[in-house]
Amino acid sequence: MTGSNVLTNSDYHKTTLRAYFLQNGFNYSNYQGLGYSLIMYPAFKKLYGNDPDKLAEVLSENIEFYNTNPNLIPFITSIHLAMADNGLEYKETRGIKMALMGPLAGIGDSLSQFCIAPLFSTIFASLAMNNIALAPVFFLLAENITLLAIKFGMGAYGKRLGTSMIEKLSAKMSQISDAASMVGVTVIAGLAATFVKMKVTLTYASSAKAAKGAATSTVDIQALLDKVAPALLPVLYTLLMYYLIKKRGWTTYKLVILTVVIGIVLSLVHVLGV
Amino acid sequence: MHITLIQALLIGLWTAFCYAGMLWGIYTNRALVLSFGVGVILNDIPTALACGAVAELAFMGFGVGAGGTVPPNPIGPGIIGTLMAITMSGVTPQSALALSIPFAVAIQFLQTFVYTLCAGLPEAASNALKAHKFGKFRLIANTTVILFATVGFLLGFLGAYSMDTLKTLVNMIPAWLLTGLNVAGGMLPAIGFAMIMTVMLKKQLVPFALLGYALAAYLQLPVIGIAIIGLVFALKFYFEQDEKQAAPAQATTTSQEESRDDWI
Numbered sequence: 001m002t003g004s005n006v007l008t009n010s011d012y013h014k015t016t017l018r019a020y021f022l023q024n025g026f027n028y029s030n031y032q033g034l035g036y037s038l039i040m041y042p043a044f045k046k047l048y049g050n051d052p053d054k055l056a057e058v059l060s061e062n063i064e065f066y067n068t069n070p071n072l073i074p075f076i077t078s079i080h081l082a083m084a085d086n087g088l089e090y091k092e093t094r095g096i097k098m099a100l101m102g103p104l105a106g107i108g109d110s111l112s113q114f115c116i117a118p119l120f121s122t123i124f125a126s127l128a129m130n131n132i133a134l135a136p137v138f139f140l141l142a143e144n145i146t147l148l149a150i151k152f153g154m155g156a157y158g159k160r161l162g163t164s165m166i167e168k169l170s171a172k173m174s175q176i177s178d179a180a181s182m183v184g185v186t187v188i189a190g191l192a193a194t195f196v197k198m199k200v201t202l203t204y205a206s207s208a209k210a211a212k213g214a215a216t217s218t219v220d221i222q223a224l225l226d227k228v229a230p231a232l233l234p235v236l237y238t239l240l241m242y243y244l245i246k247k248r249g250w251t252t253y254k255l256v257i258l259t260v261v262i263g264i265v266l267s268l269v270h271v272l273g274v
Numbered sequence: 275m276h277i278t279l280i281q282a283l284l285i286g287l288w289t290a291f292c293y294a295g296m297l298w299g300i301y302t303n304r305a306l307v308l309s310f311g312v313g314v315i316l317n318d319i320p321t322a323l324a325c326g327a328v329a330e331l332a333f334m335g336f337g338v339g340a341g342g343t344v345p346p347n348p349i350g351p352g353i354i355g356t357l358m359a360i361t362m363s364g365v366t367p368q369s370a371l372a373l374s375i376p377f378a379v380a381i382q383f384l385q386t387f388v389y390t391l392c393a394g395l396p397e398a399a400s401n402a403l404k405a406h407k408f409g410k411f412r413l414i415a416n417t418t419v420i421l422f423a424t425v426g427f428l429l430g431f432l433g434a435y436s437m438d439t440l441k442t443l444v445n446m447i448p449a450w451l452l453t454g455l456n457v458a459g460g461m462l463p464a465i466g467f468a469m470i471m472t473v474m475l476k477k478q479l480v481p482f483a484l485l486g487y488a489l490a491a492y493l494q495l496p497v498i499g500i501a502i503i504g505l506v507f508a509l510k511f512y513f514e515q516d517e518k519q520a521a522p523a524q525a526t527t528t529s530q531e532e533s534r535d536d537w538i
Contacts, residue, residue: 023297024419025399027392034396038415041408056403059411063396063403070299117301118470119501121334125306126497128327133319136310136326143301175515179508185471185479186504187497189486192467194497195331197368197460230491237461241468242475252346255465256375263372263458268450272457274368 007085011043015081016074016155018042023070031067039073043081061090068101069108071150076100078158107177115180116146122191129195196234200225201273275361277316282434284315289353289430290423297419305329308352318360324367325356331463332371333378334470344385349426350378354433361437362444368459369452373444375462377433384425392418482507 018039025034037059048055068076076097083093124139200222225232244250244258266272277285288311295302302308306326313322329351355374358365365373395414402410447455475483482504489495489503 020298020300021416021419023299025392025395025415026297026389026418027395028389029393030396034399034415037399038412041412052406055408056406059408060400060403063399114470114473118334118474121304121306121330123497123501125327125330125334128306128310128323128330130496131320131323133323135323136306139304139306140301147299147301175512178515179512181474181476181479182482182508182511183501183504185474185482186486186489186507187501188467188470188474189483190490190495190500191331191486191497192464193487193490195328196464196467198457231487234461234464235487235491238464238467238471241464242471245468245472252465252469253379255468256462259461259465260372260375260455260458263456263461264451264454267454267457274366274453274456274460 005085006046007043007081011046012078012081012155012159013152015039015043015077016151019070019073019077019151019155022073030063030065032070033063033066036066036073036077037062039077040080044084047084058090061094066097066101068105069112071112071147072104072108072154074151074155075104075158078155082159107174111150111177111180112147115177115184117143118188119180119184120146122187126191126195192238193231193235196231196238197274198233198237199273200233200271202271275316277357277361277434277437279435281315282431285312285353285357285434286427286429286431288312288315289349289433290427292352293349293426293429294419294423297422303348305333305348305352305355308348309356312353312356312360316357316360321360321367322356325359325370326352328367328459328463329355329371329374332466334466344382344389346375346378347381347385348378349381349429350374350376353430357434357437358440358444362441364452365444366456366459368457369455370459371462372455372459381429388418388421388425392421 021038022032022035024038026032027034040062041059044055044058048058079100080093080097083096084090120139120142124135124142127138128135202221204219204221229235241255244255263272267274289308292302292308292311306329309322309326309329310319313319313326316322329348333346333348333351351371351374354377355367355370358373359367359370395417399411399414402408402414471483485507486500486504489500495503
């Protein structure tokens with residue numbers, strides 16, 4: 001088989017959009033393998049449609065373990081389609097498909113999960129906190145427009161440049177993700193100081209002053225703490241959580257249980273309140 | 275307040291859509307979004323926003339991890355927690371978050387169960403293809419998302435419909451415990467922030483963490499302002515990196531040309 005080149009730009013775009021279906025068949029035996037085949041289905045049908053045996057064979061071959069980032073997968077499917085359209089068999093495209101899986105999962109996850117999502121999540125959650133009713137809608141818009149743009153960018157990249165781009169791409173990506181991390185860390189630290197709520201309601205009564213019966217016989221501990229540093233307790237508690245996760249390897253369950261117990265006990269003895 | 279059958283059905287459909295959206299990667303399965311829908315359906319957007327925002331921050335770190343790992347599910351606070359806060363007078367957004375954590379964990383196990391249940395799908399799909407049943411292949415390849423929508427619908431619908439039962443249970447919780455859960459709910463976001471920091475925070479980024487703290491705690495800037503100041507440093511870094519990469523490249527080309535000149 002020589003290059004047939006039957007696929008048009010719209011086939012590439014369609015396959016790029018079908019990246020949303022990557023996890024429609026997610027399962028614990030081959031992860032996104034089934035979804036990969038599903039994404040490629042219309043394009044494969046156009047390529048091999050007149051030969052049901054061939055179509056079934058190619059789809060079947062593509063149902064094998066796959067697990068990468070859904071936002072960057074258009075890069076892989078575009079390369080795959082370009083190669084298939086030029087008459088390459090699956091065994092010849094398989095190597096590149098599998099080679100890209102890991103790196104793109106790493107780059108994609110760090111970009112979408114650790115930069116874009118936390119950034120929008122914190123910004124729009126704090127807008128919602130200020131009672132801006134449409135904040136959730138804006139969150140969805142910002143998130144999805146960004147990810148859709150990435151998908152189309154990746155799809156076009158894959159089609160045009162093929163394999164040699166991956167190294168240059170990852171260098172640029174890490175630069176972008178470093179810059180995004182700076183914004184992310186700044187915002188998250190700021191929000192930790194604002195949105196973690198811990199208030200000391202305990203007041204310290206000096207016995208000497210109390211004996212005199214003065215009205216100002218109590219020392220407001222929270223006011224004292226605020227003078228030392230604002231939001232001191234929330235920041236310290238966040239640091240404690242950080243320490244327990246990073247150095248002690250605590251799971252979220254243990255942290256949640258610890259927090260709930262601390263909250264209940266300290267409010268029961270009237271140290272913390274709302 | 276009482277939830278009508280229509281409202282319960284709508285909440286079921288909304289949960290189904292949001293939960294399926296998790297597989298599509300459209301970020302609907304976030305506490306902020308889930309609770310907003312409940313707020314619109316029950317006509318109490320302010321409470322829903324407060325619940326969604328608190329839970330969104332607390333769950334922010336839970337969603338991260340390698341592909342395929344299943345975190346506690348925001349449907350817990352986003353749907354069940356928001357329902358509690360809206361329908362029960364004694365429940366604040368903070369205590370709703372603490373009360374709904376067990377649901378989030380239960381749904382997490384449910385999801386793992388669905389993924390495991392679907393482990394037979396690839397085999398079934400291959401068999402369908404062998405028989406040239408392409409329609410059946412497509413149906414099988416969409417099974418996980420169909421199951422997600424079904425599970426989501428049941429969770430939302432049953433959650434909303436059984437609120438009366440839940441209400442009686444919550445009313446049995448003594449006041450001191452509710453206050454305690456309220457305090458704990460205020461502290462829970464610390465886990466989310468710490469979680470995400472363990473992934474993002476490198477030594478070079480510590481100054482930015484300090485910057486964020488100072489801007490928020492001392493200057494009390496709103497979050498957009500903090501983000502813009504962070505962006506200033508990020509852009510500066512980005513352009514400097516660009517120049518750094520460009521500079522040595524130029525240097526090598528010129529030195530090559532020079533040496534070539536010498537050589538000629």
